[in-house]
Amino acid sequence: MKVLGKVAVITGGARGFGKAFSEALLKRGAKVCFADIDVSGGQQSQRELAAKFGETSVHFVKCDVAKEEEFRDLFRECLSKFKKINIMVNNAGILDEAGWEKCIDVNMTAMMRGTYLALEKMNPENGGEGGTIINVSSFAGLYPAHFLPAYVATKHGILGFTRSLAMDPLYQSQGIQLATLCPAFASTNMVTDIIQGEAGSRQKILYPDVAIKITENMGICSVADITDGFIELVEKENCNGDVLLIDKKNGKQYQFVNKTTS
Numbered sequence: 001m002k003v004l005g006k007v008a009v010i011t012g013g014a015r016g017f018g019k020a021f022s023e024a025l026l027k028r029g030a031k032v033c034f035a036d037i038d039v040s041g042g043q044q045s046q047r048e049l050a051a052k053f054g055e056t057s058v059h060f061v062k063c064d065v066a067k068e069e070e071f072r073d074l075f076r077e078c079l080s081k082f083k084k085i086n087i088m089v090n091n092a093g094i095l096d097e098a099g100w101e102k103c104i105d106v107n108m109t110a111m112m113r114g115t116y117l118a119l120e121k122m123n124p125e126n127g128g129e130g131g132t133i134i135n136v137s138s139f140a141g142l143y144p145a146h147f148l149p150a151y152v153a154t155k156h157g158i159l160g161f162t163r164s165l166a167m168d169p170l171y172q173s174q175g176i177q178l179a180t181l182c183p184a185f186a187s188t189n190m191v192t193d194i195i196q197g198e199a200g201s202r203q204k205i206l207y208p209d210v211a212i213k214i215t216e217n218m219g220i221c222s223v224a225d226i227t228d229g230f231i232e233l234v235e236k237e238n239c240n241g242d243v244l245l246i247d248k249k250n251g252k253q254y255q256f257v258n259k260t261t262s
């Protein structure tokens with residue numbers, strides 16, 4: 001897709017990947033409506049991005065994606081401000097092995113809701129123009145990790161859900177593509193807070209010391225490495241059904257290149 005002039009909705013955009021993805025799209029001439037549960041972080045990012053790309057290009061919406069009405073309001077607000085939605089990025093995600101139900105609500109249920117809402121708004125029969133939906137899974141969507149069982153379950157779920165919808169001829173006929181991004185460890189707060197022993201962060205996973213050792217072996221990607229893969233997916237003419245794994249040692253690797261069993 002050519003990004004210039006397109007409108008994107010990005011969840012979890014106050015920091016980390018979501019903020020970097022927002023900036024990368026703005027740099028290429030898109031308008032971005034980003035959402036986050038973190039109001040002060042979101043407002044701060046809004047100020048920074050507006051200073052670089054203009055007040056009229058970027059809009060922050062306070063939204064807890066686990067709350068259906070707030071998620072619906074996000075789409076309403078984006079349409080009212082920017083009139084269309086061409087790119088949807090379900091990026092918001094958490095680690096919470098002790099509160100695993102919350103992990104499922106945010107990582108899995110909300111990702112599904114965001115996908116269904118985007119499909120509705122992108123449908124040409126509803127006034128949409130088609131579009132691209134990128135769901136952010138993880139290396140943990142492809143491989144197990146005993147320190148993150150609930151998180152791994154949600155990330156496997158994202159992969160299965162997104163690949164399945166990508167096979168549906170209905171969405172293909174509407175000009176809608178769906179792809180999955182699978183980053184390995186990257187240097188956002190999700191990882192760095194645990195390494196730095198930030199208060200509470202180590203309780204989010206099991207066996208934090210084992211996990212830290214694994215990051216030492218696997219290496220840690222930069223946010224720019226992951227953003228580069230994200231933009232590659234969005235800009236591809238056909239990303240439908242793609243699963244892009246990115247890790248420090250091997251870089252970008254497309255998985256399941258034969259997309260169906262038939």
Ligand SMILES: NC(=O)C1=CN([C@@H]2O[C@H](COP(=O)(O)OP(=O)(O)OC[C@H]3O[C@@H](n4cnc5c(N)ncnc54)[C@H](O)[C@@H]3O)[C@@H](O)[C@H]2O)C=CC1
Pocket residue numbers: 011012013014015016017018035036037038041063064065066091092093094106136137138139182183184185186187188189190191
């Ligand atoms: N950092 C990493 O190594 C990897 C991260 N991921 C995934 O990438 C995505 C982004 O993660 P990071 O940027 O690393 O994390 P992060 O923790 O830096 O940023 C996540 C953002 O999502 C927001 N958020 C959390 N719950 C929310 C909710 N209920 N509603 C709205 N916003 C919410 C947070 O406030 C935060 O701004 C997540 O889905 C994560 O699972 C995937 C693979 C590796």
Ligand SMILES: CCCCC/C=C\C=C\C(=O)C/C=C\C/C=C\CCCC(=O)O
Pocket residue numbers: 095137138139140143144145146183184185190191192194195205208211212214215
């Ligand atoms: C510093 C500890 C970090 C703990 C986890 C934090 C964030 C993880 C986010 C992910 O999405 C996971 C990314 C990649 C790793 C997944 C599995 C690795 C298992 C490898 C192995 O067992 O050898």
